[in-house]
Amino acid sequence: MNVTIERKSDCAALPKGWQREEIMRKSGLSAGKVDVFYYSRGMRTDVSLVPPIRQTASIFKQPVTVYKTQDSKSKADLKHGTLDKPNQLFWAKRLEGLRACDVDGVELGPVELPKGLKPVGPNVDDGTLLQSVATSLHVTSQAVTGQQASKAVLQMNPGVFLNPDQPLMHSVNINEDDIRRQEDRVQVARRKLQEALKC
Amino acid sequence: MNVTIERKSDCAALPKGWQREEIMRKSGLSAGKVDVFYYSRGMRTDVSLVPPIRQTASIFKQPVTVYKTQDSKSKADLKHGTLDKPNQLFWAKRLEGLRACDVDGVELGPVELPKGLKPVGPNVDDGTLLQSVATSLHVTSQAVTGQQASKAVLQMNPGVFLNPDQPLMHSVNINEDDIRRQEDRVQVARRKLQEALKC
DNA sequence: CGGAGTGCTGAA
DNA sequence: TTCAGCACTCCG
Numbered sequence: 001m002n003v004t005i006e007r008k009s010d011c012a013a014l015p016k017g018w019q020r021e022e023i024m025r026k027s028g029l030s031a032g033k034v035d036v037f038y039y040s041r042g043m044r045t046d047v048s049l050v051p052p053i054r055q056t057a058s059i060f061k062q063p064v065t066v067y068k069t070q071d072s073k074s075k076a077d078l079k080h081g082t083l084d085k086p087n088q089l090f091w092a093k094r095l096e097g098l099r100a101c102d103v104d105g106v107e108l109g110p111v112e113l114p115k116g117l118k119p120v121g122p123n124v125d126d127g128t129l130l131q132s133v134a135t136s137l138h139v140t141s142q143a144v145t146g147q148q149a150s151k152a153v154l155q156m157n158p159g160v161f162l163n164p165d166q167p168l169m170h171s172v173n174i175n176e177d178d179i180r181r182q183e184d185r186v187q188v189a190r191r192k193l194q195e196a197l198k199c
Numbered sequence: 200m201n202v203t204i205e206r207k208s209d210c211a212a213l214p215k216g217w218q219r220e221e222i223m224r225k226s227g228l229s230a231g232k233v234d235v236f237y238y239s240r241g242m243r244t245d246v247s248l249v250p251p252i253r254q255t256a257s258i259f260k261q262p263v264t265v266y267k268t269q270d271s272k273s274k275a276d277l278k279h280g281t282l283d284k285p286n287q288l289f290w291a292k293r294l295e296g297l298r299a300c301d302v303d304g305v306e307l308g309p310v311e312l313p314k315g316l317k318p319v320g321p322n323v324d325d326g327t328l329l330q331s332v333a334t335s336l337h338v339t340s341q342a343v344t345g346q347q348a349s350k351a352v353l354q355m356n357p358g359v360f361l362n363p364d365q366p367l368m369h370s371v372n373i374n375e376d377d378i379r380r381q382e383d384r385v386q387v388a389r390r391k392l393q394e395a396l397k398c
Numbered sequence: 399c400g401g402a403g404t405g406c407t408g409a410a
Numbered sequence: 411t412t413c414a415g416c417a418c419t420c421c422g
Contacts, residue, residue, distance in 0.1 A: 098395055112303075227400070232399090
């Protein structure tokens with residue numbers, strides 16, 4: 001069966017930026033009927049709309065959190081009563097002293113964190129920070145952004161200002177430069193791989 | 200809303216020995232919807248039936264391969280003509296010299312492999328072995344078992360005896376002792392975690 | 399659990 | 411009879 005593919009282009013009658021797509025049903029009782037889809041930007045298959053997967057060494061898939069600029073409530077927000085049980089303050093401290101080990105049971109050395117990540121709270125060092133960040137990335141489905149309150153206020157009164165849903169680190173601001181640097185790193189890695197594979 | 204949990208028991212309308220289980224989706228866009236499962240023996244929640252996830256530092260989920268003793272064909276076997284394009288011999292060698300680096304671009308040191316893993320083939324060292332094993336774990340959907348041919352024969356005539364679908368390592372035999380040792384390691388790790396969490 | 403794709407159905 | 415709008419299934 002030959003099918004003429006409809007131009008998926010902007011349509012005069014549509015608000016600016018909207019697109020109309022017509023998909024013909026290919027089989028079944030309703031074969032030949034047409035479903036019409038409208039998109040405000042990008043198409044169904046637009047790869048740029050799919051959040052990338054976190055490049056953490058994790059056995060769980062961890063898609064990056066997407067912030068929507070339009071005020072579209074997420075479906076989860078509309079549901080009532082799916083509250084998780086509250087986290088204990090400083091729960092990450094219970095993991096202190098634990099360390100991953102290799103096949104022979106030898107504990108791994110300390111991991112160096114990026115300079116941007118600063119621990120907060122009494123007696124929170126880089127090790128605890130790493131454990132709380134790693135756990136957050138695995139456990140929470142929210143964005144991992146760190147603590148919003150100032151260092152002084154957190155030190156003074158953590159019971160009030162510490163957010164137990166976030167790791168024990170200062171909030172991190174990712175700026176354009178950080179993104180560019182990360183893109184560069186990815187570029188370099190890709191080039192190396194390409195180089196290696198093309199022989 | 201109160202929900203009566205369906206007894207997960209034999210149902211009159213089902214053939215003898217079959218069970219029906221209704222599982223409510225707990226999160227996501229389709230939260231609240233129900234998936235229905237039927238089993239002829241055992242339940243879904245029988246932990247022993249769920250293949251464990253490989254504990255590799257991988258962003259892909261990698262369930263351990265399950266060998267069934269009953270002659271139930273796997274789903275993949277039932278599909279016809281899904282042949283992958285053949286692998287090049289010694290493809291892993293193209294990755295030699297590549298190494299992961301940390302956030303600052305500093306390359307990571309060499310990784311120590313378990314004693315059981317021995318490289319095979321001309322000029323294949325532990326680094327190449329690691330890369331080929333890691334790639335196999337990510338790429339293939341088969342069991343990763345290593346090369347079956349003897350070292351002598353592989354060295355002599357790799358074009359004939361090397362299996363490009365397997366990493367450049369000798370076949371590994373996992374015996375009861377290995378399994379027990381691994382179970383012990385898991386026990387120890389679990390106890391440590393439990394200890395840490397119960398304060 | 400999500401997404402693509404088809405089935406179903408009440409209103410017109 | 412038609413079909414918009416959603417329900418539902420299937421599969422990865």
